[in-house]
Amino acid sequence: MLLDGLSPTHAPAAIQQAAQALAAGELLGLPTETVYGLAADASSDAAVAKIFAAKGRPSDHPLIVHIAPVAAGVNHFAAEVPAFAQALMDAFWPGPLTLILPRRAGVGATAAGGQDSIGLRCPAHPVAQAVLQACAALGVAGLAAPSANKFGRVSPTTAAHVQSEFGDGLLVLDGGPCTMGIESTIVDCTRGVPVLLRPGSIGRDQIEQACGQPLRDKDAVANAPRASGTLEAHYAPTAKVRLMTAAALQTALDLLGTGLEGQAVSIGVYARHAMRSRSAQVVCRAMPQDAAAAAQELFAALRDFDTQGVRLIWIETPPDTPAWEGVRDRLQRASVA
Numbered sequence: 001m002l003l004d005g006l007s008p009t010h011a012p013a014a015i016q017q018a019a020q021a022l023a024a025g026e027l028l029g030l031p032t033e034t035v036y037g038l039a040a041d042a043s044s045d046a047a048v049a050k051i052f053a054a055k056g057r058p059s060d061h062p063l064i065v066h067i068a069p070v071a072a073g074v075n076h077f078a079a080e081v082p083a084f085a086q087a088l089m090d091a092f093w094p095g096p097l098t099l100i101l102p103r104r105a106g107v108g109a110t111a112a113g114g115q116d117s118i119g120l121r122c123p124a125h126p127v128a129q130a131v132l133q134a135c136a137a138l139g140v141a142g143l144a145a146p147s148a149n150k151f152g153r154v155s156p157t158t159a160a161h162v163q164s165e166f167g168d169g170l171l172v173l174d175g176g177p178c179t180m181g182i183e184s185t186i187v188d189c190t191r192g193v194p195v196l197l198r199p200g201s202i203g204r205d206q207i208e209q210a211c212g213q214p215l216r217d218k219d220a221v222a223n224a225p226r227a228s229g230t231l232e233a234h235y236a237p238t239a240k241v242r243l244m245t246a247a248a249l250q251t252a253l254d255l256l257g258t259g260l261e262g263q264a265v266s267i268g269v270y271a272r273h274a275m276r277s278r279s280a281q282v283v284c285r286a287m288p289q290d291a292a293a294a295a296q297e298l299f300a301a302l303r304d305f306d307t308q309g310v311r312l313i314w315i316e317t318p319p320d321t322p323a324w325e326g327v328r329d330r331l332q333r334a335s336v337a
Contacts, residue, residue, distance in 0.1 A: 001172070002159060002163065002168075002174055003018060003171065003173045004174055005127040005173040005174050005175045006127070006175065015173070016134055017171075018134075018171065019131055019134035020138065022041055023135065023138040025044055026050075026171065028040070028170075028171050028172070028173060029172030030127075030128055030143065030148075030175075031125055031127050031128060031178065032123040032124075033095075033096060033124045033180045034096050034123070034180045034182060034183050035157055035299065036155075036157065036161065036172075037147060038055060038147070038162075039131075039143040039144065039145035040144055041135075041140045042140075043107065043140070043141055045110040047144075051063065055150055055151045056150055056151045057146065057151040060226070061226065062112050062115060062226055062228060063145070063146050064098050064120070064144070064186075064228050065077060065142040065144050066123055066144075067120055068094070068123075068128075068132035070122050073122070073141055073142050076141040076142065077108050077120060077142060078118065078120065079103060079104045084189065084193075084194055084211040084213055085187075087211045087212065088189075088207065088211050091210035091211075093121075093122040094123055094129065095202070096180050096183075096185060097200070098119045098121040098187070098228075099121070100186065100197065101117060102116065103117055103118040108144075117188075119227060119228060125175055125179075127173060127175035146228055148161075149165045152236060153235075154236065154237050154299050154302045154306075154334075155183060156299070156303075157181050157299050158178070158300070159174035161299075161300075177300075180292075180295060180296060183200060185198065185202040185207070186198040186200070188218070190225060193213060194215050194216065195215070195216045195217070196215050196217055198228075198329065199326045199329045201292065203323065235299070235334045236336075237303065237305060237306045237334065239305055239306055239313045241313045241315060241335040242312065242314050242335060243315050243331055243335050245316070246272070250276065253282065266282070267312045268282075268285065268313045268314070269314050270284075270285050270301055270315045271284070271314075271315070272288075272316050272318075274286075283310065285304075285305075291321075291324045294318070295326055295327050298327055299330075317331075318331065
């Protein structure tokens with residue numbers, strides 16, 4: 001069932017209906033600025049178990065908990081907040097940054113995948129903020145909300161994407177297309193220094209400037225906690241994804257020639273450089289030259305290729321620069337067979 005979270009006429013009632021459903025232990029398709037989440041009361045083991053079941057996600061793979069207001073949510077779930085973590089909250093919340101913090105004993109264990117740490121984020125989307133505030137008034141301190149898709153698949157950036165994953169039986173709050181398009185940056189704050197677990201729209205330089213410390217890579221520290229969206233294979237469409245340089249991609253298209261004639265559309269091409277193909281069975285789509293614009297449309301583009309029935313998606317490898325790190329990370333995981 002789709003609820004209108006956008007129009008001034010219907011949004012207040014829709015937000016209240018969504019909050020009441022969450023307080024009753026139900027699931028909700030929740031818009032955020034990054035991707036749509038599959039939300040449930042993070043303090044309810046039974047409600048969180050419904051997320052794992054709906055997604056087909058392993059129960060030891062932790063979920064991110066979304067909170068607002070910030071102070072009450074952090075105090076409810078976190079045992080402590082290091083000074084550099086507080087500096088990151090002050091700089092980037094509300095926004096697309098998740099912080100891994102020591103978890104308070106007896107709180108959110110199922111959402112945390114059984115770990116003694118928990119991921120917290122305060123989303124910037126106004127509809128998500130309104131739902132979280134309404135939930136807080138009903139005694140729900142935070143919402144566990146991984147991406148609203150089957151485990152390992154392409155994340156949804158519209159309400160229609162969520163409905164295509166779970167059908168009309170799921171309550172979905174329509175907050176419009178997501179403005180960021182890829183999941184939040186995740187920083188581990190449990191080790192005395194900031195450790196990057198997943199890149200996103202907030203870059204390394206911004207994090208280091210805000211907290212006044214160098215940002216470590218997870219491979220450089222021992223026993224980093226498990227975190228959402230960090231498996232080697234993730235974010236994958238049905239079609240097989242292959243990353244190539246622009247030159248290699250054009251060479252492959254030239255070698256292909258017209259060998260697919262008479263078949264259905266078989267190959268999707270997503271590239272920043274213009275590509276030539278003599279085959280009508282190849283569909284080309286231009287990747288934006290700007291990293292933020294590419295991130296915003298990335299998952300929608302992959303879903304569109306699947307809708308067109310392509311069997312292979314050939315993608316020009318993004319630049320190896322800080323601005324493109326989040327997009328590059330998602331595509332590398334999507335291309336793992």
